Amino acid sequence: MITPGTFELLATDPRSRARRGRLHTAHGVVETPVFMPVGTRGTVKAVSPRELEEAGAQVVLGNTYHLNIRPGMDVIEACGGLHRFMGWNGPVLTDSGGYQVFSLSRLRKVKHDGVEFNSHVDGSRIFLGPVEAMDIQRRLGADIAMVFDECAPYPCARDYACQSVDKTLRWAALCVEQPRAEGQLVFGIVQGGEHADLRERCARELVKTGFDGYAIGGVSVGEPPDVLLRGIDDSLTELPWRRPRYLMGVGKLWQILEAVARGVDMFDCVMPTRFARNGTAFTRRGRYPVKAGEYRLDTRPVEEGCTCYACRNFSRAYVRHLLNVNEIMGVRLLTLHNLHRYMTFMQEIRDAIAEGTFAALRESYRGLRGEKVNQNGENDD
């Protein structure tokens, strides 16, 4: 096995900063750019590990905040760590819980060494800081652990953003010193809101500390598209070319393409799974609501030409019926399809970079950025 953390750059795009890479982890190799399905509570919603594998998933996300509350670390440790607990033998990346502490919990008290907050489940008082978050991620056995950061809201006054960056840096330095699971990588997170100089400073300082990879946080928190892209640019300028970069929580296909063009390697988002649960299909041509009446008699698959289990075996009319009568199988089939769509999309990106056709691929998706792109009311915004 190649040492975990080794990141090979296999190809670069001559007309952008897009790169094709390979990240080695304790549970296997990750071909980048990669999209990582979200398995917050130890399961990618509605999907089995076997199906994840068949869809081409390489890394699965877990969440420190949620798993620590339910089922609790003693349970996961008793079951031999998160991989064995959830039956997934591939790489696992865990979020540190920073984002959830600041978005889900109430009566939050930010202290020097972490945050005291009320559990969103039973209101009990919990403390989570860099030491605690790294300890949990070590016990989970995550292949990639994220530092415990503060994710500032949007918009965010410069003063607050500045303090938030200071805190994030101080906590990151603490995180990197904590004991790790075997072969565990730790990624730093660049914060700084919409303030270019803060993001640059944050990235610079993180690099001085030294991490196995670097994430861009505090994006996709309600800001307009151009602010999002600028946030990516501002974060990347100071990051080392030879280390993997992970854009957190961004999942619109055009955003992924634009981020790849800027040099991002890793992505995660609840979009393919969450949208499936409300009946939205992602396709090559954009997305559409499968529950709509116009698909009532539609014998075509959810997406023509798609090779996923759902599209190989079932009609749009069937998936629509199941969704409309709230049958679990409807959500299952659409989740499989959407994940397959995302995985295929990332494969296309990887192939395009390797073959020197990334610019054309990027161009072909520009049309999907608008509100509506075709008569079916499909769009990919």
Place this chain on the structure above:
Amino acid sequence: MITPGTFELLATDPRSRARRGRLHTAHGVVETPVFMPVGTRGTVKAVSPRELEEAGAQVVLGNTYHLNIRPGMDVIEACGGLHRFMGWNGPVLTDSGGYQVFSLSRLRKVKHDGVEFNSHVDGSRIFLGPVEAMDIQRRLGADIAMVFDECAPYPCARDYACQSVDKTLRWAALCVEQPRAEGQLVFGIVQGGEHADLRERCARELVKTGFDGYAIGGVSVGEPPDVLLRGIDDSLTELPWRRPRYLMGVGKLWQILEAVARGVDMFDCVMPTRFARNGTAFTRRGRYPVKAGEYRLDTRPVEEGCTCYACRNFSRAYVRHLLNVNEIMGVRLLTLHNLHRYMTFMQEIRDAIAEGTFAALRESYRGLRGEKVNQNGENDD
């Protein structure tokens, strides 16, 4: 292909009326005694056709009443019939909708040639009678269609039960004359409530008309266990030995065994799937609530020694966690396990009859009939 409807008797138990058989249908062979998972709305809840096959399911149930309302016959016909619609290539048996008309719908008006009622979905006025029910089942392409009957409630006064049997017989005679799907079998249904002579008369008259198989209806509608068993006995006395017998809606394991001992070949019930959704696991030793706190740290599978996908890959602690946080995967895994348990149970029955050990098997399950059978609070009543 052997002619659909052919029923081979392969072995009989010397100490009871249990028989091991093989029913040929247009979509394949059914080894009996068989348990048929219920797929009311065109899907066995939470389970894919591939998983059904892996669990050993042979026949799947569909429902005339439900499928006719949603998605509607035009949709299923456009998709090439129920088999292709739901992606299940094995035999399908459809209930006629009689039971649902009398249990689900309101403002019911029973007429000479059927029942007018309000849809439980949108209240629209619908008419369903023997002609309509058979037409729907023909369009669904069911391998086994059930006659449209009246399922009398329990308790039921003799007068009402008597009229109900008359109606059921008149309707059954109409059903058998209707056009059928290719190779479609039609089963008559014995009614008569708790009245032995009515059940006997009903069976006798049905046999005169002549059906491919005979079902026992109006059981498991709230009557005590001994009344249920007597209802089975009363129905079977007049039924031909050489035709398959189907006990509708009965699914407790000891009831299945007792019915098999009396000469029943086919069963259906929502128990394995519905109980999975509320967190109950069926095991060889009885059933237990997986969500219970005592299984929090339990690293054993849902059932030790079980070879289903859930038990091969996941711990009880994991399934418990998923069920407690309402993750679909929890229901999926427990449904797979429960179905596997039922399928294994039926395989054991078939093997026991073939090997002459059915009496011992029956005896071994007697203990499970009571309220509680062990310290874990497990029971199979």
